[in-house]
Amino acid sequence: MTTIITKTVTRICLPLVILFSISLLLAGHNNPGGGFIGGVMFASVIALTYIVFGIDHIRSFFNPDWADLFASGLLLASLTAFAALPFGHNFFRSAVEFLHLPFFGEVELVSAALFDLGVYFVVIGSLLSVLKNVGDDK
Incomplete structure (x- = not known):
């Protein structure tokens, strides 16, 4: 049983913490x-x-399968x-490309950002899968 204050604070914090986790x-x-x-920030606010x-x-209204998110992130x-190996580069080699967009100026595209996105999904999927399985009454 939680109070109205706790529910209100959670409703306010949910979108703010999700945006903060995306900025991180x-x-x-x-x-x-x-x-x-x-990923830890996102999982913590969903856990809250x-x-x-x-x-x-x-x-x-919201029942994703967190194990699928874990698998896709992994x-x-x-x-x-492994993407750099077919091109003769070392394992985990990062590629950098600069794009010039009309309203944004110069934008840096880095393959390490895709790796970070995968880690983000792995962390969210694993933490929330554990939380969901522990929280289920079976």
Whole structure:
């Protein structure tokens, strides 16, 4: 049983923490942050939502299979790590490309960002899969 204050704070924090986790993910290859800490932030706010509203209430409108997210993230991270080998480069070699976009200016595209995205999905999928399995009454 939670209070109205806890539910209100959770509703306010949910979108803010999700946006913060995405900003940590996007800044990760050049600045502090990355897929791991962004995934932990995302999983923590979803875990808070599970705790405050109850897993059955959340499951009524939002019930993803977190193991699928884990598997797709692991596949993406693995493919990114092995992608340089066919081109004669070392394992985990990162590629950098600069694009000039009309309204944004110069944008840096880095293959390490795809690896961070895979790690982000792995962390979210693993933490929330464990939380969901522990929270289930079977």
